[in-house]
Amino acid sequence: MSDWQRIELERTGGLAGAPVRVHVAPDDADAARFSALLDGVDLGHLQGVDEPAGAVVDGFSYSLTIEAGGAVHDLRCGERALPEAVRPLVRALVRRGRARPGR
Amino acid sequence: MGACCFLPPLLLERLVLHGDERQRAFALRTLATDATLRSARLQSAVLPRRGVRATTGLQRSIFDAGGLEEQPGRLVRSEGQPPVGDPAVDEAYDGLGATYRLLAQEFGRDSLDDEGLPLVATVHYGQDYDNAFWDGAQMVFGDGDGQVFLRFTLAVEVVGHELAHGMVQDEAALAYLGQSGALNESVADVFGVLVKQHALQQTAEQADWLVGAGLLAPGVGGVALRSMAAPGTAYDDDVLGKDPQPAHMDDFVTTATDNGGVHINSGIPNKAFQLTATALGGFAWERAGKVWYDALRDPLLRPTARFQAFAAATVRAAGPLGVQETVADAWAQVGVL
Numbered sequence: 001m002s003d004w005q006r007i008e009l010e011r012t013g014g015l016a017g018a019p020v021r022v023h024v025a026p027d028d029a030d031a032a033r034f035s036a037l038l039d040g041v042d043l044g045h046l047q048g049v050d051e052p053a054g055a056v057v058d059g060f061s062y063s064l065t066i067e068a069g070g071a072v073h074d075l076r077c078g079e080r081a082l083p084e085a086v087r088p089l090v091r092a093l094v095r096r097g098r099a100r101p102g103r
Numbered sequence: 104m105g106a107c108c109f110l111p112p113l114l115l116e117r118l119v120l121h122g123d124e125r126q127r128a129f130a131l132r133t134l135a136t137d138a139t140l141r142s143a144r145l146q147s148a149v150l151p152r153r154g155v156r157a158t159t160g161l162q163r164s165i166f167d168a169g170g171l172e173e174q175p176g177r178l179v180r181s182e183g184q185p186p187v188g189d190p191a192v193d194e195a196y197d198g199l200g201a202t203y204r205l206l207a208q209e210f211g212r213d214s215l216d217d218e219g220l221p222l223v224a225t226v227h228y229g230q231d232y233d234n235a236f237w238d239g240a241q242m243v244f245g246d247g248d249g250q251v252f253l254r255f256t257l258a259v260e261v262v263g264h265e266l267a268h269g270m271v272q273d274e275a276a277l278a279y280l281g282q283s284g285a286l287n288e289s290v291a292d293v294f295g296v297l298v299k300q301h302a303l304q305q306t307a308e309q310a311d312w313l314v315g316a317g318l319l320a321p322g323v324g325g326v327a328l329r330s331m332a333a334p335g336t337a338y339d340d341d342v343l344g345k346d347p348q349p350a351h352m353d354d355f356v357t358t359a360t361d362n363g364g365v366h367i368n369s370g371i372p373n374k375a376f377q378l379t380a381t382a383l384g385g386f387a388w389e390r391a392g393k394v395w396y397d398a399l400r401d402p403l404l405r406p407t408a409r410f411q412a413f414a415a416a417t418v419r420a421a422g423p424l425g426v427q428e429t430v431a432d433a434w435a436q437v438g439v440l
Binding site: 013057 | 231233234236239250251252255261264265268315318322328342343361362365367
């Protein structure tokens with residue numbers, strides 16, 4: 001999918017409690033790769049499965065925002081509830097957020 | 104109280120999670136007064152129900168997820184078997200043993216539930232997985248990404264931390280949200296570092312009071328995930344950011360993320376424990392640890408307890424040991440009492 005305006009991920013919680021925040025814009029050097037990762041995602045049905053707070057103690061919490069085709073799609077969920085289709089995208093975003101410049 | 108009998112705990116949990124402030128307050132109040140809470144709790148996952156167990160004692164099983172996000176994975180080491188040569192497997196096995204020994208030898212407790220619950224851990228969970236967690240029945244450890252975090256079994260206090268969540272779940276069932284969630288995290292840190300100090304036979308003065316020492320990859324600016332002696336100073340790094348933990352109520356962090364900052368504000372009760380332990384001196388598990396353990400088991404402590412309620416429970420528990428003033432003073436120093 002190439003018709004997107006922004007991708008944002010915030011991952012909080014986890015044992016370490018150190019958040020990961022990533023923002024990707026269409027002029028990003030890796031935009032084509034993120035477009036490819038978005039291909040498998042059904043934005044119209046982007047939702048996690050509800051789970052109670054602390055179902056996974058020390059688990060991650062995700063907030064993913066994708067703006068595409070003029071609409072904003074939000075997903076907020078715990079790590080167990082993260083839909084299979086968005087996991088490759090989320091993994092790539094976390095890797096981006098934790099990349100050390102010059103390595 | 105009228106509504107409590109008609110609202111099932113699951114609905115109340117949904118209100119806690121998704122309701123507005125008034126609904127959330129109502130749901131938490133109702134849950135707190137609901138006698139079924141101890142079994143339903145705020146967590147969907149509860150310890151597996153146990154029938155009559157033929158044997159009690161240390162029973163460890165280590166599984167290998169092989170890089171998948173699946174549990175438990177393949178059984179690779181059972182109780183009594185020799186080391187397998189995979190550091191993650193053997194560290195997990197040893198960490199479970201160290202935790203069991205602290206609880207059994209110093210607190211007279213037979214495993215996490217005091218009924219000999221077998222200890223189960225999964226290692227090599229996921230790809231580059233930067234975490235360890237307790238899922239309500241077992242521990243799970245990732246290998247880290249190698250860039251920021253190394254494997255999570257490296258630090259025995261992290262193994263102890265995850266196991267302590269199981270004990271908290273079995274005793275006070277502190278709700279994993281806001282201040283009660285930060286207490287849940289703090290108690291896990293307290294028993295995590297006690298596992299390490301006990302294994303090394305360190306006094307409060309000798310201990311480093313770090314959680315996750317050695318977990319940060321080479322080149323990362325920091326020494327650990329958290330510092331109980333100096334919350335907020337464990338790391339300061341370009342990629343990881345700065346350790347956000349406060350050490351005093353004046354700096355309490357209000358946030359919607361991380362279940363209301365459970366891994367952030369735990370710095371405040373963490374510091375209260377460290378102050379108590381160092382003021383009392385000697386082995387921290389002997390007096391400070393005993394006080395915190397008895398507070399965790401105090402029947403007056405509610406799952407929704409805030410810092411002040413937990414502090415009050417520790418002061419009550421300090422009575423028989425004659426250390427009430429020391430404990431109250433520690434909580435005063437962090438601005439809770």
